[in-house]
Amino acid sequence: MVWEGIKESAGLYLAFAKITFLTQLEYRGQYFMRLLSKVIAWSSGFIMILVLLERFQVIGAWGKYEVLFLYALDMLSYSIAATFFMGPFGKLPRLIQRGELDQILLRPVNPMVYLVCTKVSAGYTSNYVIGIAMIAVCVRKLELPFGAGNFLWLCVVLLGASLIQAAAFIATAVPAFWILKSDGLQEIFYKNLEDFIAYPLSIYNRGIQILLTFVLPYGFINFYPSQHFLGKQELFHPVFKYLTPAVGLAMFWAAYRFWEKGLNAYEGTGS
Numbered sequence: 001m002v003w004e005g006i007k008e009s010a011g012l013y014l015a016f017a018k019i020t021f022l023t024q025l026e027y028r029g030q031y032f033m034r035l036l037s038k039v040i041a042w043s044s045g046f047i048m049i050l051v052l053l054e055r056f057q058v059i060g061a062w063g064k065y066e067v068l069f070l071y072a073l074d075m076l077s078y079s080i081a082a083t084f085f086m087g088p089f090g091k092l093p094r095l096i097q098r099g100e101l102d103q104i105l106l107r108p109v110n111p112m113v114y115l116v117c118t119k120v121s122a123g124y125t126s127n128y129v130i131g132i133a134m135i136a137v138c139v140r141k142l143e144l145p146f147g148a149g150n151f152l153w154l155c156v157v158l159l160g161a162s163l164i165q166a167a168a169f170i171a172t173a174v175p176a177f178w179i180l181k182s183d184g185l186q187e188i189f190y191k192n193l194e195d196f197i198a199y200p201l202s203i204y205n206r207g208i209q210i211l212l213t214f215v216l217p218y219g220f221i222n223f224y225p226s227q228h229f230l231g232k233q234e235l236f237h238p239v240f241k242y243l244t245p246a247v248g249l250a251m252f253w254a255a256y257r258f259w260e261k262g263l264n265a266y267e268g269t270g271s
Contacts, residue, residue: 059199059200060202061202061234062199062200065137065142066138066142066232067199068138069135069226070197070198070200070223071134071198072134073135073161073222073225074161076127076128076131076158077158077161078165079124079128081162081163081166081169082169084166085116085169085170087119088118088119089115089173091119092176093173096176105263112259135154154229156244157225160220160244160245160247160248161225161244162248163249164220164221164248167248168194168251169190170255170258172190174255174259174262175262177263178262178265193212193218194218194221196208197218200223201213202223209235213235213236221244223235225241225242225244
């Protein structure tokens, strides 16, 4: 009976997600404009890295395609997380201010799952193509061994990295339950700091390395796991190369608990 209930709920949530996704595809003009804006945004970062590497050839001990491999991991994991979590948590302050969250809380479903499934974004599909193509080019240019084992590990790494990105979306949006206008927190504690991981952490000072490893562990999105594929060992213990899935699960669990605390505070106001 429990398994049947889980299957029924999962089917319902997937149906919500499918309808939301397909609805966005119907508005083709808007959909392609969103695709274009995201391609331009990520391509500008990609071009900046190419220009920098064309001039200096290496950054630290990392060559052009090694740095591009870092960038591709960040881009893909961000796009996966943003597909499901950017919509609901980017708009959370507005949902709270307008009282629209009340309607969701009255439904007999998990509020986070409902938000995620009904606000799936179709605007990141181009990023998947670009990110996968970029990784394929890097693997070929660097002549990396990439059999079934490494392919499966890459999928696990991307899942863990996506959970880290999703946790950051959630954690920087939840303070809206207390301070309403929390948009600036995402800029300060996520976007600005996440920019550092476009380049190897080893080129920064010790303070940045510790911050992005132990405090806000964005380094596990791409820097540490990439060393397994690239045959490198920089900073701290070699086991860090394999911790991305565990860090992702831990961060997402902590973010989810923070979300629950925010919901309890919101419900306690009688809004």
